[in-house]
Amino acid sequence: MYFTVSAEAQILLAICIFYLYDAAVGLQAGEGLLRCTRNSWRAQLATQGFELRRAYLLWPPVLQPHQPVYRLRWNPGHIRLPDESPAVQELARHAASFAPFVLPLYLLALLLFGALPASFFVLHSETAQLVALVLIYLSTLWLALLCVRHGRLGHTEARTARSVAIQILLCPPFALNAVRKLSLACSPACDLPQAARQLAASRDWQALAKAMHATIEEQIAELQDSDHADDAQQQRLQAARRQLEPHLPAGDAEAL
Numbered sequence: 001m002y003f004t005v006s007a008e009a010q011i012l013l014a015i016c017i018f019y020l021y022d023a024a025v026g027l028q029a030g031e032g033l034l035r036c037t038r039n040s041w042r043a044q045l046a047t048q049g050f051e052l053r054r055a056y057l058l059w060p061p062v063l064q065p066h067q068p069v070y071r072l073r074w075n076p077g078h079i080r081l082p083d084e085s086p087a088v089q090e091l092a093r094h095a096a097s098f099a100p101f102v103l104p105l106y107l108l109a110l111l112l113f114g115a116l117p118a119s120f121f122v123l124h125s126e127t128a129q130l131v132a133l134v135l136i137y138l139s140t141l142w143l144a145l146l147c148v149r150h151g152r153l154g155h156t157e158a159r160t161a162r163s164v165a166i167q168i169l170l171c172p173p174f175a176l177n178a179v180r181k182l183s184l185a186c187s188p189a190c191d192l193p194q195a196a197r198q199l200a201a202s203r204d205w206q207a208l209a210k211a212m213h214a215t216i217e218e219q220i221a222e223l224q225d226s227d228h229a230d231d232a233q234q235q236r237l238q239a240a241r242r243q244l245e246p247h248l249p250a251g252d253a254e255a256l
Contacts, residue, residue, distance in 0.1 A: 008120035015112055018173040020062065025184065027056045027071065032192045032208075034070045034199070035060055036095040041199040043192060043208045045074075047215065065109065065176045066102045068095040068183035072192040076216045077236035079243045081197050087189035088198045094186055097155045098179045101146055108139040108175055140172040147178055160185045197247070209247040216241045 025033060027046035034043045049058035060069045070091065111132060119128035144165040151161025164182060168175035188195065196208050216237050223234045 008117075012117055012120070015116075015173045018171060019176050020059070022174045022177050023059055023062055023065075023180065025058045025060065025069065025071070025180075026052075027058060029054075029056070030075065031071055031073050033058055033060065034072050034091075034192060034195050036068045036092075037064075040201040040204065041196065042204050043196040043200055045192075045208070045211050045215065048211060060180060066098065066105050066179055068098050069180050070095075070186060070188055070195075071184055072188060072190070072195060074192040074212065076212070076219055077233060077240055079193050079212070079240040080191075081193060081243060081247075085190050085194050085198060088195050091186075091188045091190060091195055092199060094155060094188075095183070097150065097153070098183070100149075101143065101179050104139050104142040104146065105176065105179065108136065108143065108172070111136045111139060112173065112176075136172050140168055140175045143175045143178045144169050147182060150182055156182045156185055206247060206249045209244045210249060213241060213244045213248060216244070 027033070027049065029046055032043055032045045034041060044058060046056040046058065049056040060067065115132045116129070116136065119125060119132045147156075147161045147165040147168070150156050151158040156164075161182065164178060164185075167181070168178055174181075193208075193212065196205055200208065220234060220237050220241070223230060223237070
């Protein structure tokens with residue numbers, strides 16, 4: 001028994017696949033993602049994603065493409081938690097620079113996943129399909145111009161901003177990830193624990209501290225089981241673990 005898929009359904013499926021493929025963020029073990037939400041920030045370690053050939057894949061929330069996402073490193077053997085860091089404040093200002101992208105992003109999403117399917121399966125009108133496609137490319141052009149402007153204002157390297165603009169013009173579903181592409185191109189001067197400690201809500205910071213604490217404990221256990229134990233590295237890991245212990249959720253802190 002054979003199932004046939006209409007050309008319209010194939011187009012919509014391709015749009016979804018291109019978007020999800022482009023939204024994936026590849027990370028190394030010593031990295032994590034810091035995401036700016038509406039009222040706070042949330043962080044996630046690379047090792048909390050899908051492991052793929054010694055790398056990890058994470059997907060930021062696919063229904064919130066306006067949220068900037070930053071790739072930050074962290075060192076399990078060197079945790080620093082200052083009260084305030086100018087680099088963290090600069091990161092917060094950078095995230096605020098994406099406000100102009102919100103309207104065209106969600107307009108494009110509405111056109112791709114609302115108006116275009118309606119023209120295919122509800123209206124059955126070639127005119128409606130043409131109008132939807134024209135509006136999709138106009139929204140994509142709007143986002144491309146915003147990318148170039150972001151580079152001219154100095155928020156992103158101009159060459160990178162132009163490259164992103166060209167990418168999204170060639171493939172409109174990629175335009176839904178414009179903010180993510182530009183924010184991931186940023187190289188903050190702070191590391192993941194510093195930024196999350198200062199920006200994330202208490203509960204979100206404690207969850208990250210718990211994940212980092214568990215990673216450090218695993219590395220300490222591996223060193224203790226190793227025939228060539230590195231005492232200096234073990235001491236650094238233990239010091240980092242002690243730094244995180246006061247920041248663990250109440251139940252976990254009491255169990256130590």
